[in-house]
């Protein structure tokens with residue numbers, strides 16, 4: 310049997326390969342990182358319920374994730390700057406997703422733009438966007454991406470301003486001037502394999518989808534500055550109507566963390582929602598996504614798909630998320646580290662590991678089809694779990 314990579318192994322390999330500030334950028338959360346840790350801790354507290362002596366010879370892992378057929382209930386979620394983790398990283402990740410039959414979502418803040426990813430991977434990615442201050446540019450970008458064939462828009466709404474991430478300021482990520490440049494250069498020199506493969510051979514490191522807006526500038530620092538200047542705290546649900554009027558396809562609202570906002574998103578014209586706290590990178594001390602998920606699912610009451618992300622690292626985590634009511638899952642750090650560790654084949658290996666883990670978990674919980682997963686897969690009898698979900702089976706029956 311070939312050995313399957315674990316999350317921790319790929320994270321460690323990424324740490325060895327990436328300049329310190331890039332590893333920290335992926336690995337870190339906001340403030341004291343309590344919510345980031347809680348995403349994991351609450352998943353770990355959930356217990357699966359083992360069932361035996363059922364005919365499990367025919368398993369169906371496939372689902373439809375918000376209108377996109379997928380081999381497993383997983384999509385590669387939006388992760389910014391992937392082109393700095395591996396050479397033309399967004400293209401490599403999209404190829405891996407295509408090879409394993411799962412959707413890929415391109416972050417707005419990518420190194421490779423939408424057209425390049427589509428052309429060089431052969432897939433039509435989902436596209437993620439923030440509501441940016443420059444609405445004229447945003448409108449043009451939407452038209453451009455729709456023109457290139459995009460069907461699913463992930464509109465991220467939990468970033469009206471950037472979270473406070475201490476590890477990024479400590480690592481020198483945002484440093485400018487000669488001091489900042491020499492610090493960043495030194496971190497690159499300490500990682501010669503990355504320096505040659507990504508920094509030299511992976512050029513141009515452009516501003517991706519925002520290249521026209523940031524014309525005339527060159528450095529990553531200029532990119533950060535433009536992004537920070539374009540966050541917009543004035544957005545409300547009326548802005549979704551405006552986006553809706555320009556985007557003919559599906560719109561998923563990413564960043565919902567309470568039942569009221571889930572309902573509001575659908576009332577405002579979204580097709581589905583993504584329960585997310587941005588991997589604990591925005592507001593710290595909010596609840597974990599697996600904790601709030603059942604309440605959101607109950608409130609939404611089947612009006613649209615409910616996806617979830619945050620701390621998902623293994624096939625067992627995916628099964629737990631489905632059992633708690635999700636219609637599909639997004640991965641963040643798991644694929645970013647896999648990409649940094651091994652490029653396209655690293656992401657393929659990670660997805661294959663998820664599939665193998667899912668098979669074991671399904672077989673020993675008596676789940677023959679993932680689309681039918683429900684609360685009965687969870688053991689609600691153990692003391693720690695009863696605090697998180699109480700007892701009872703079935704989707705959304707809190």
Ligand SMILES: Cc1cc2nc3c(=O)[nH]c(=O)nc-3n(C[C@H](O)[C@H](O)[C@H](O)COP(=O)(O)O)c2cc1C
Pocket residue numbers: 334335336348386387388389416417418437465563585586587588589590618619620621639640641642643645
């Ligand atoms: C390095 C990094 C960059 C990210 N960039 C984006 C982004 O550009 N757009 C977005 O909507 N979410 C972004 N996210 C959040 C992810 O889409 C996702 O919500 C989060 O990573 C899920 O948690 P997990 O990493 O624990 O799986 C980013 C996350 C990380 C780790």
